[in-house]
Amino acid sequence: xxxxxxxxxxxxxxxxxxxxxxxxxxxxxxxxxxxxxxxxxxxxxxxxxxxxxxxxxxxxxxxxxxxxxxxxxxxxxxxxxxxxxxxxxxxxxxxxxxxxxxxxxxxxxxxxxxxxxxxxxxxxxxxxxxxxxxxxxxxxxxxxxxxxxxxxxxxxxxxxxxxxxxxxxxxxxxxxxxxxxxxxxxxxxxxxxxxxxxxxxxxxxxxxxxxxxxxxxxxxxxxxxxxxxxxxxxxxxxxxxxxxxxxxxxxxxxxxxxxxxxxxxxxxxxxxxxxxxxxxxxxxxxxxxxxxxxxxxxxxxxxxxxxxxxxxxxxxxxxxxxxxxxxxxxxxxxxxxxxxxxxxxxxxxxxxxxxxxxxxxxxxxxxxxxxxxxxxxxxxxxxxxxxxxxxxxxxxxxxxxxxxxxxxxxxxxxxxxxxxxxxxxxxxxxxxxxxxxxxxxxxxxxxxxxxxxxxxxxxxxxxxxxxxxxxxxxxxxxxxxxxxxxxxxxxxxxxxxxxxxxxxxxxxxxxxxxxxxxxxxxxxxxxxxxxxxxxxxxxxxxxxxxxxxxxxxxxxxxxxxxxxxxxxxxxxxxxxxxxxxxxxxxxxxxxxxxxxxxxxxxxxxxxxxxxxxxxxxxxxxxxxxxxxxxxxxxxxxxxxxxxxx
Amino acid sequence: xxxxxxxxxxxxxxxxxxxxxxxxxxxxxxxxxxxxxxxxxxxxxxxxxxxxxxxxxxxxxxxxxxxxxxxxxxxxxxxxxxxxxxxxxxxxxxxxxxxxxxxxxxxxxxxxxxxxxxxxxxxxxxxxxxxxxxxxxxxxxxxxxxxxxxxxxxxxxxxxxxxxxxxxxxxxxxxx
Numbered sequence: 096x097x098x099x100x101x102x103x104x105x106x107x108x109x110x111x112x113x114x115x116x117x118x119x120x121x122x123x124x125x126x127x128x129x130x131x132x133x134x135x136x137x138x139x140x141x142x143x144x145x146x147x148x149x150x151x152x153x154x155x156x157x158x159x160x161x162x163x164x165x166x167x168x169x170x171x172x173x174x175x176x177x178x179x180x181x182x183x184x185x186x187x188x189x190x191x192x193x194x195x196x197x198x199x200x201x202x203x204x205x206x207x208x209x210x211x212x213x214x215x216x217x218x219x220x221x222x223x224x225x226x227x228x229x230x231x232x233x234x235x236x237x238x239x240x241x242x243x244x245x246x247x248x249x250x251x252x253x254x255x256x257x258x259x260x261x262x263x264x265x266x267x268x269x270x271x272x273x274x275x276x277x278x279x280x281x282x283x284x285x286x287x288x289x290x291x292x293x294x295x296x297x298x299x300x301x302x303x304x305x306x307x308x309x310x311x312x313x314x315x316x317x318x319x320x321x322x323x324x325x326x327x328x329x330x331x332x333x334x335x336x337x338x339x340x341x342x343x344x345x346x347x348x349x350x351x352x353x354x355x356x357x358x359x360x361x362x363x364x365x366x367x368x369x370x371x372x373x374x375x376x377x378x379x380x381x382x383x384x385x386x387x388x389x390x391x392x393x394x395x396x397x398x399x400x401x402x403x404x405x406x407x408x409x410x411x412x413x414x415x416x417x418x419x420x421x422x423x424x425x426x427x428x429x430x431x432x433x434x435x436x437x438x439x440x441x442x443x444x445x446x447x448x449x450x451x452x453x454x455x456x457x458x459x460x461x462x463x464x465x466x467x468x469x470x471x472x473x474x475x476x477x478x479x480x481x482x483x484x485x486x487x488x489x490x491x492x493x494x495x496x497x498x499x500x501x502x503x504x505x506x507x508x509x510x511x512x513x514x515x516x517x518x519x520x521x522x523x524x525x526x527x528x529x530x531x532x533x534x535x536x537x538x539x540x541x542x543x544x545x546x547x548x549x550x551x552x553x554x555x556x557x558x559x560x561x562x563x564x565x566x567x568x569x570x571x572x573x574x575x576x577x578x579x580x581x582x583x584x585x586x587x588x589x590x591x592x593x594x595x596x597x598x599x600x601x602x603x604x605x606x607x608x609x610x611x612x613x614x615x616x617x618x619x620x621x622x623x624x625x626x627x628x629x630x631x632x633x634x635x636x637x638x639x640x641x642x643x644x645x646x647x648x649x650x651x652x653x654x655x656x657x658x659x660x661x662x663x664x665x666x667x668x669x670x671x672x673x674x675x676x677x678x679x680x681x682x683x684x685x686x687x688x689x690x691x692x693x694x695x696x697x698x699x700x701x702x703x704x705x706x707x708x709x710x711x712x713x714x715x716x717x718x719x720x721x722x723x724x725x726x727x728x729x730x731x732x733x734x735x736x737x738x739x740x
Numbered sequence: 741x742x743x744x745x746x747x748x749x750x751x752x753x754x755x756x757x758x759x760x761x762x763x764x765x766x767x768x769x770x771x772x773x774x775x776x777x778x779x780x781x782x783x784x785x786x787x788x789x790x791x792x793x794x795x796x797x798x799x800x801x802x803x804x805x806x807x808x809x810x811x812x813x814x815x816x817x818x819x820x821x822x823x824x825x826x827x828x829x830x831x832x833x834x835x836x837x838x839x840x841x842x843x844x845x846x847x848x849x850x851x852x853x854x855x856x857x858x859x860x861x862x863x864x865x866x867x868x869x870x871x872x873x874x875x876x877x878x879x880x881x882x883x884x885x886x887x888x889x890x891x892x893x894x895x896x897x898x899x900x901x902x903x904x905x906x907x908x909x910x911x912x913x914x915x916x
Contacts, residue, residue, distance in 0.1 A: 371746075371749060389763075391764060409761065409764065412760075416753050417750070417757070423750070424746045428743060471762050
């Protein structure tokens with residue numbers, strides 16, 4: 096009954112989104128009654144989609160093996176958290192989560208957005224209806240999550256053990272909130288293109304949505320990178336894998352977008368550009384989904400590949416992206432040009448930011464698609480760090496410089512000399528670190544430059560707070576400072592890790608030891624251990640310095656039996672200045688055990704930095720929310736006064 | 741300028757869509773061609789895999805005669821399917837040497853006794869290192885090497901009966 100209820104709710108929601116679309120079109124032609132209905136219908140649709148998703152989670156919680164999806168991806172002997180996360184750790188469930196978030200954000204827009212004109216609002220909700228309708232159709236036609244089995248299964252297949260991990264239980268939903276949050280920006284852009292009303296109100300309305308989506312994306316990407324780092328056991332934190340690039344591209348576009356909306360909101364400039372970015376950001380999210388789900392690119396973590404679904408998503412892509420970009424090409428020429436500004440202004444620095452971010456986006460897109468491109472011409476290549484790192488750095492390093500200077504510039508026009516004077520401490524820090532890097536001599540060109548720039552940005556990012564009382568500074572300013580500082584932290588961690596990393600791959604007999612970065616690591620032996628749905632061989636590695644034991648590391652090789660698969664569980668030991676990372680390998684010849692060790696200096700800074708970046712976004716968001724609240728209270732009081740008078 | 745710029749995103753998207761359609765329609769090919777095709781064989785010397793049959797080394801390809809190298813394993817099912825075609829090729833005059841990947845003498849003996857023995861030399865590649873050196877990604881694969889030691893042709897997967905004439909033709913080309 097639960098599955099049928101869920102399916103019914105899904106069909107109803109799909110019907111309502113169809114109605115929402117037609118109401119939006121007809122209301123635009125004068126049917127005012129229908130126009131009134133759009134907002135309530137959007138809210139209802141969001142609630143129904145949320146209900147359908149709740150039903151799916153319930154099915155997984157109960158391990159209802161008469162439902163095909165549950166039987167394929169769950170198992171009665173699985174920890175409860177992973178039973179729940181099993182609901183979205185598969186193609187059908189994740190698409191339902193996707194469409195649920197989309198419908199729900201549509202409902203929030205319908206409930207709370209009051210700044211835009213009625214016509215733009217109608218067109219926006221109409222656009223949101225088209226997009227959700229497409230994904231409802233995708234679910235109901237080709238990926239029904241509620242399908243029953245003719246005869247219930249006796250036991251489920253279980254969830255891919257790599258996915259049975261707290262990091263991954265919440266990584267996909269976080270990313271989806273981000274991706275789908277961008278669909279709202281997309282709909283606002285389409286709405287604005289239909290009515291031609293691109294101005295400050297458009298930017299202010301869209302800004303918070305983009306910022307919220309961006310915070311989720313940042314957290315989702317950071318969680319995914321952390322998961323890959325400790326779960327895959329390869330010791331890396333970013334692999335330039337198509338799936339990772341698929342999440343990075345929308346993030347780059349969203350970053351560019353909320354910077355350009357701030358220009359549009361404050362100075363009414365960059366109108367056409369902002370609209371285009373809003374379309375591009377969500378397009379990138381959909382292109383990423385297509386690349387990952389269709390199997391056209393091979394990836395280390397493609398979990399749900401099916402060419403037939405790929406075709407369906409491509410058709411949706413053609414309608415949504417093709418349609419929106421065609422609309423953009425036809426209508427953008429009619430949008431009046433915004434304000435102009437000098438090249439020595441904050442606007443200009445944000446234009447530089449946007450150009451560089453877009454270039455980075457182009458580079459990642461090109462690198463991701465390049466294997467496909469050459470394959471269509473008959474040769475096979477794979478593109479990896481040797482391309483992405485240096486070519487990305489060409490644009491990323493100037494971007495860091497722009498981040499140092501930009502926040503110190505004024506709107507419209509600025510004098511250079513005071514800005515350069517204020518930056519003096521940052522320049523001094525850069526020179527000092529550069530000197531250290533050269534003397535040390537271990538860092539390469541990229542990692543060395545990264546360290547120097549990280550030092551400069553860390554200092555420069557704090558400068559906007561320097562000449563005012565920090566507790567008086569607005570939250571949005573704090574947000575920018577924290578986010579920029581966080582990026583410096585991440586850059587420092589990534590550069591330090593790549594410059595000073597140490598690695599040992601050794602075969603040890605029990606009792607034998609090896610030395611890494613001043614630590615003596617002794618293999619004491621291996622013992623068998625068992626968990627709820629796995630057994631493992633656990634290595635006991637004693638880490639000591641000068642004979643005194645500091646810690647015991649216990650890396651495992653786990654064997655899951657449903658589905659049968661072996662995973663490596665790396666053991667991590669975090670110090671203030673880095674992490675010791677141990678992986679237990681295969682048994683080697685004559686009773687030896689292969690052990691792989693890394694000393695990764697300051698590697699944790701990568702994720703702490705990312706958390707700061709997200710926190711910055713959150714601060715800016717709460718700053719906006721507070722001022723919005725104040726404004727609505729002020730408006731309310733004014734209305735009261737008017738009534739009294 | 742602006743008139744042109746606003747069409748750029750759509751053009752890029754159409755190009756992407758074209759590529760994506762190609763990728764969805766094109767038959768998925770998992771073949772990985774060797775980078776060594778058209779190049780000299782690397783230096784190598786493999787021990788004999790079975791008693792009474794010589795092993796294989798780079799020197800065997802200096803005689804000025806085009807030869808074929810078959811990379812196989814007694815544990816590999818397609819290799820069993822392929823073996824009659826190799827026997828036919830040997831009968832047609834193609835000199836065939838073999839590389840046995842991750843195998844044991846006893847099992848190779850049994851394989852040859854059961855499915856036929858077209859090989860003049862059999863080199864042992866106990867850990868697959870030579871296979872990787874050749875740029876071969878799986879078994880069976882066959883390489884045609886000309887009299888100067890240059891790899892002229894790589895055949896990925898088993899040689900099917902209908903492909904035998906084509907292989908003979910490739911060998912003749914390499915012999916010229």
